[in-house]
Amino acid sequence: MYSPTPDDWRDANRARWDERVPIHVASDFYDLDAFRSGRDALRAFELAEVGDVTGRTLLHLQCHIGMDTLSWARHGARQVVGLDFSEPAVETARSLADELGLGPDRAAFVTADVYDAPSAVPDSAYDIVYTGLGALNWLPDIDRWAETAASLVAPGGFLYLAEFHPLTDTMDAKTGSVVTDDYFSRDAWVDETPGTYADFDAPTVHNRSVEWQHPVGRVVTALAAAGLRIEFLHEHDSSLFQRFDALERHADGHYRYPAGRPRIPLMYSIKASRPAEPGR
Template sequence: MKNDEYLDVNRALWDERVPIHVGSEFYDVAGFRAGADALRDFELAEVGDVSGRSLAHLQCHFGLDTLSWARRGARVTGLDFSAPAIETARSLASETGLDARFVVSDVYAAPEALGETYDIVYTGLGAICWLPDIARWARTVAALLRPGGFLYLSEFHPFADTLDEETGTTVTFDYFDRGPQEWTQSGTYADRSAPTRHNRSISFAHGVGDVVSAVIAAGLRLDFLHEHEYTVFAPFQNLQKDGQIYRVPEGRPRVPLMYSLRATRA
């Protein structure tokens, strides 16, 4: 793989999927327009009150989470490498009357593209697997934080990615394989049957230890690391839905399905 091949390949994939996601039941954009919140309860509890605080959302896709933080009083900036995603985010902000800034940029160029620092840098689920260099990402985050500001990351747990896709009971994939991992799959997690043309993607695995070590090496103080036994997206067929989340069936050994961390710049 050439140095920036992952950017071109993944950008084509995400550009194509923006209108599919906007129209999907999974994202429920109509519900958001009507006032629904796209954020998860555990995120709200762990981040806390954002009223009047500046928040940068890296890899924001088309901005539902970003705009949800705006609804809760934050002064928000969303950044994503997909121009169609950012165009859609700006349209949603205008439609809903929410004050938000959206910028097209590769995440590693965020300090230059945004030109300011923030109280909070937020990164939501399914984001860092698209980045090849987690140490560079952590340094980027640190550069975006003002003193006393914090990073909040919520992610799918990498251990869950080692389990077989059908039952989630057998370790099938290598936890320490750091990629790049190439996939070719039509459709999207929001609509498996959607016809798509750009189906190749390049992703990268980052263990929890990799992420925590990178954050600390970038000069941030780890406030907490929480592992969660539930997930908001079912990677295995036999997980049971419990409201808006999915859990391992009762009586079966539980494994971590998501994790979250917060780290502060001194």
Template structure:
């Protein structure tokens, strides 16, 4: 990625927005850092089941935010984890959490970098798993380039695992999620002015402009394939880790769903793609 200012302003605007929201998130019950410090594991069980045993593995987490997911993989037995985010505020929180948990840099390392610069910025050249989770890729304009970077960080025989919100959710009405209001096929960016945050809608914020891109499922899968990875699965889920629509409520299993009588639409997807070859 070029320097700030030569990209139409998306990067600078998004960075200012994320940096401002980190302290809001760190103080929010949504992210509940105190519970995390006490031992909470934030990896959703369906992700853990799909990924399988990570004992002894090296894990790279792209767009790691405050590092809770990253560090949860370490808690689950990963030998080394590394998180990357372009927000210095987010990485400061992640490093503080790692230190609190007693992980040194050899066990858990966090770097400030744009995801497009990850190949040069990550501490190791290649990882057993490259992990990307919820609300990450829609901040990136070029999905092909993202896939190339992510794939370059997977060691032969290793895999990329993505758990994301389904791109259809950008098309649906905010209340019921059952009416299609916007085209699924959009170029970009979607430029929005949204004060507050999903973790604290009432928070007072000044950096409210965001630039996002809707990457269709076809574009994501095609980009991953073009980057040389072999798709092992693509699962679409009728549940979410986030109450994206007003009509959703938390079910007994902890996930958010629409009422049973509502039309079922895909809310999240998970993807696993393997790099051919042997370590």
């Protein structure tokens, strides 16, 4: 249900994520054995849009257990830093880095709230600030997020965001063809669904979550207001999970509407850059 932002939103969300870390580690969804053996956790469109990261520094905000973060290191980033507010998630990410032979000089992880990132991460600015899918919905203040993220982009660097499209949160869950909720709502969404997207049947105790919907226009405007130049906004017709019953799984593992049926955007991505300093 929608409601004003409850005072315990951060504690409730952290307890939920802390509990789900071991479930995710053991799940087929994340398939850590395959990841350890070399499977890439990043999506093809992210790799194409971000481009070559060789020799660059990268900060991953809200990194969860670090698979995407470490995948960027595998693609040649000189140093990656992952930040998450869940200590169990960060501990898992550090263990994965050790298993992959990536020491702290190549892959470091810190526990902190994303809004506190500037004082928590080891460097003041990064060539690339990256935020992966399923992150913004956990944050109440998109303007503060944009200001925080933008402050960590080095001159000549950029922020890259890949996210689930908020339009999908307004559609009926079965067909994805009827609008049932307000796209522009600023209220918090409080849910108490047990389990997790990685294992819907997993027994869980900390089920209360507090989330927010951020229309794409607000996200773009917040980044521009924070001093970044919008390079592109791309909308994608696929999702990483079966958001609606009508979606079909394709060979690339993504879910799409059946051929011939009208589509809506299911994910989107943004690249926003900071101009290089004069003379460089």
